[in-house]
Amino acid sequence: MIAKNEEDVLYRCLNSVARAVDEIVIVDTGSTDKTKDIAQNFNAHIYDFPWEDDFSKARNFSFGKATKDYILWMDADDIMKEEDMRELIDLKSKFDTTIDSVTMNYVLEEDEDGNSVFSLRRNRLVKRANNYMWIGAVHEYLNVYGNIINSNISIYHKKVKNSGDRNLKIYENRLKNGEMFNTRDIFYYGNELYYNNFIPKAIAQYKKFLETEDGWVEDKKTACANLADCFYRIGDFKNELRYSFKSFEYGIPRADFCCRVGYHFLNNKQYDEAIFWYSLATNLPLEENSWGLINNICFTWLPHIQLCVCYSAKEEYEKAYRHNKIAEKYAPNSNMVKQNKMFLEKVLSISSRL
Structure with missing residues (x-):
């Protein structure tokens, strides 16, 4: 250590x-x-x-x-x-x-x-x-x-303090000293820019990384995910969607990217499209022994929570309740699950009396 x-x-x-x-x-x-x-x-x-x-x-x-x-x-x-x-x-x-x-x-x-x-x-x-x-x-x-x-x-x-811009400063000092970054450095420098909220610079760095031929495929998937988030933050939803889909070039669609696409349509109140992508996420297996960074909840409870939201918006409350129950199996202490349960039980009991 x-x-x-x-x-x-x-x-x-x-x-x-x-x-x-x-x-x-x-x-x-x-x-x-x-x-x-x-x-x-x-x-x-x-x-x-x-x-x-x-x-x-x-x-x-x-x-x-x-x-x-x-x-x-x-x-x-x-x-x-x-x-x-x-x-x-x-x-x-x-x-x-x-x-x-x-x-x-x-x-x-x-x-x-x-x-x-x-x-x-x-x-x-x-x-x-x-x-x-x-x-x-x-x-x-x-x-x-x-x-x-x-x-x-x-x-x-179990981090208790943030390292702040320490790593970013190391990269920038290396650049000042005239170092040429290898492919891996290009990616991780982009990450540090992203973590420190230098969004336009992060976008440029990630794009540069995706143009390389020797970048590790798992890093390319992560670059796509972070690019999608960068564009979301600056309100460029067209490119948010573009880079979510670009991740599919590097392998079978993963549940976390399907959830990202679903979220795009959910924000636009395109509920049927969102349901399609969240439903797809529920059917994709978690990659065992993956060496890449994985958002595990997208393979368990998150798409079911979002399907609950979508079906509630469409007033299909029984479907919403069913997906919330599935989410509850994974995350019984989630505040979202608890709030959904209270709301849906109230709505369904009212509906049953009508």
């Missing part, structure tokens, strides 16, 4: 995983708070590394300090839930040492019911002897190859 000023979250992270690991290595990149003190309470091996605006350099240094056969990496604001920690212990007890890497699900956000909203898969447990290297100053990735297996273990991102 690399860390800097993580006193608010480090205990939570280390406490969630300490029983499952044989050593803890913390590389501190300049903390001025109690980060090191907290790490010492877990008997961590602590090393200092001067921050150079390059995450890969720090991570590669941290990997170089590991001494066990396999390396599990996490960020300070990540946690492992009890059931996942136990599954990791079980995995270790019967581990096949021909395995080079174990992937785990990375959950970036959860809803009120603990359902994964956004997630992706990452190489998490890797063989030390292979000397895998981190690549990229920002949004770095681990260059893994060999015998890779997928696990059911999840790691949860």
Whole structure:
């Protein structure tokens, strides 16, 4: 792990995983708070590394300090839930040492019911002897190859503070220094512009990325999604729809893009068209073991909530109620589900007396 000023979250992270690991290595990149003190309470091996605006350099240094056969990496604001920690212990007890890497699900956000909203898969447990290297100053990735297996273990991102424009500044400093961005950098620079609300610049960067021939297909899908949102924000609904459809060039339509198209028609009160796209979303399977960023709720309760809205607008209340019931199975604590239920039960009871 690399860390800097993580006193608010480090205990939570280390406490969630300490029983499952044989050593803890913390590389501190300049903390001025109690980060090191907290790490010492877990008997961590602590090393200092001067921050150079390059995450890969720090991570590669941290990997170089590991001494066990396999390396599990996490960020300070990540946690492992009890059931996942136990599954990791079980995995270790019967581990096949021909395995080079174990992937785990990375959950970036959860809803009120603990359902994964956004997630992706990452190489998490890797063989030390292979000397895998981190690549990229920002949004770095681990260059893994060999015998890779997928696990059911999840790691949860629980951010309590925003990094703001830190990553954007790193990219812009690299540009000022005359660096030429590779295809991956073009995409992630676009993301940072998007996150920091520089919408016209983000649009230009994403378009540039989509013109490349070597861009990863999952990144191209995400670029389409973010472009659609950019155009939505500036009121260009024609291009919002255009880039939602463009995502279909990169694979079978996904439920999240169908929901995006459905939302376009719902906003225009074109309810039949919206129903078509939301209904299609309900019939599309979630891509198992996807390495791309997935909006999971579009594969579960969200299209049913929106179908409830559409059918209510058409005064087809029984259909609306049926879809809200399906959504309730996934998200019983959702305020939207509860409000819909109250409204529809009232309407249907009135209708039954007429």
